[in-house]
Amino acid sequence: MKKVNLCLLGASGAVGKEMLKILEERDFPINELKLLGNKDAGKKVKFRNKEYTIEKADKKSFKNMDITLVAVGSDISKKLSPIAVKSGSVVIDNSSAFRMDKKVPLVVPEVNPEDVKKHKGIIANPNCTTIIALVALAPLHKYGKIKRIIASTYQAVSGAGKEAMEELEQQARDWAEGKKFEINAFKYQICFNLIPQIDSFDKNGYTKEELKMLNEGRKILHSPNLKVNCTCVRVPVFRSHSESITIETAKKITPKKARELLAKAKGVKVVDNPAKFQYPMPLDTTNQDLVFVGRIREDISAKNSLTLWCAGDQLRKGAATNAIQIAELVLENLKDKK
């Protein structure tokens, strides 16, 4: 297999670190590896038993790079991703910077892998909550056409980055020792609390995070009339997002049919045996790539409506794994061309 020159922008963040782990695990064919950062420039990082130094990113950083994985915030991505593309790199961007750009494919490999081929240099990695929901919902959409999604999320602190994970940990330690809390990464205490705000508010009273499920969901499913009502809540869990989802479909999907469809679906594990107390839980989905789906039942409040509960690792399938799966699709297409 062709080996590529791979650049990782944001190598020391929560998602960047996870990407390195997953590149190793999946044996991604790398010729030259370049790690870029800002605050952590100069820091040494091990990859495949070799030591790399994180370099400060600048305009020349992307020269000769075939693929650039971007694991930094929107603002930096907006500045650097176009430079990487000009330098000849295919960019896979985990930020929200280009997700809704019509020229940029937004891809969940289990759902719309074919969209990768349409890229003009940048491919966007969707929002974590959207990825996890859509891995679970796409097989049901394909069968019964989802008209409306009503979702309430239970989102892990990892979605707010490394500092947020450390803050939950520190708050728990301080609490156990009877010390006063530090509150920095979040607006409020997160340990033993819930914060019903993720990202900033839109005029309509929804947060941007809540609208991502609508806008990104429509784009990924190629379903411009999809309706979505979402409520996003931060919970004191380290790194798996959970979601309580009700879908209204054009065609009725029985719970039995849903389980059948999901059992065959890529990226999904059906964990749905109430009699044995089996259902998805964030702890069980941590450090692996599948989206667990359970609590599947007919919505007793409406026709053609199904309710379920899913959970997936936010840093892996919600971010790093999905990006590297996209990189693997890019690689295949490179091969096809040659």
Place this chain on the structure above:
Amino acid sequence: MKKVNLCLLGASGAVGKEMLKILEERDFPINELKLLGNKDAGKKVKFRNKEYTIEKADKKSFKNMDITLVAVGSDISKKLSPIAVKSGSVVIDNSSAFRMDKKVPLVVPEVNPEDVKKHKGIIANPNCTTIIALVALAPLHKYGKIKRIIASTYQAVSGAGKEAMEELEQQARDWAEGKKFEINAFKYQICFNLIPQIDSFDKNGYTKEELKMLNEGRKILHSPNLKVNCTCVRVPVFRSHSESITIETAKKITPKKARELLAKAKGVKVVDNPAKFQYPMPLDTTNQDLVFVGRIREDISAKNSLTLWCAGDQLRKGAATNAIQIAELVLENLKDKK
């Protein structure tokens, strides 16, 4: 005001203790106080600077008691509540034993206080999640008639009793010290995790807890055609339940109208200022009696549909305070009769 002989069955549990605190706070007019228990019989408890001993409950315990507060499980309540009634006591039962009994009023004092008068000896205190939801929803129902509720809950460990609260605390301490966890009160670890099961499963895939919101909601609102789809989830929070709720109404309710109605409603505090990062959080609702309501917005996925987020103290408004408010209504009615 007439002073009554008051009996508290389950005086040492999480709800029983809270009841004693609230009886003191609200200056409930007590002549004789009798504390009953089982495991904790013999234990001393302070109330209004006087020491009481918890007595073992038996058939003769309820003699001469005007009001009996029941804060024990269903099984014991089913056995002892009818005996208390026969002894001449009005029973206010916090368990689920009699809630759906047609002869037993099920009361949230802010919602259906008039139902208290119909009692034949027992008045049931609703499920905590139902109480908190209905305090927030009843004013909206009165104005626009709620046809359907879709709710996902974020329920504190206090709902599972004193041992469950201690278990979350202990797991956090053990975790901080790197020790192995004890898992007893719940089926799985609750610290840094979520458990999407509360109470046992029904054949339709819902848990009994989830069906309570439907059945109790219909009874309390006198709305037999109300539809409810609920998902109940245990979260690592100590004692306030939060709920993400979408309601479909016969008559459109704008967010502005909803805020207006809720601002005037008894038992509610509107906390809804996104610009200032103000919304209900479980920590803020702890140790007080109001249900906080916020994140009020028009559901962008359906007509005549409104989405909101509420939180309330499970032990107080969700259980003890509601029961004592009922006791106060009973007292008033006693006065009226004389």
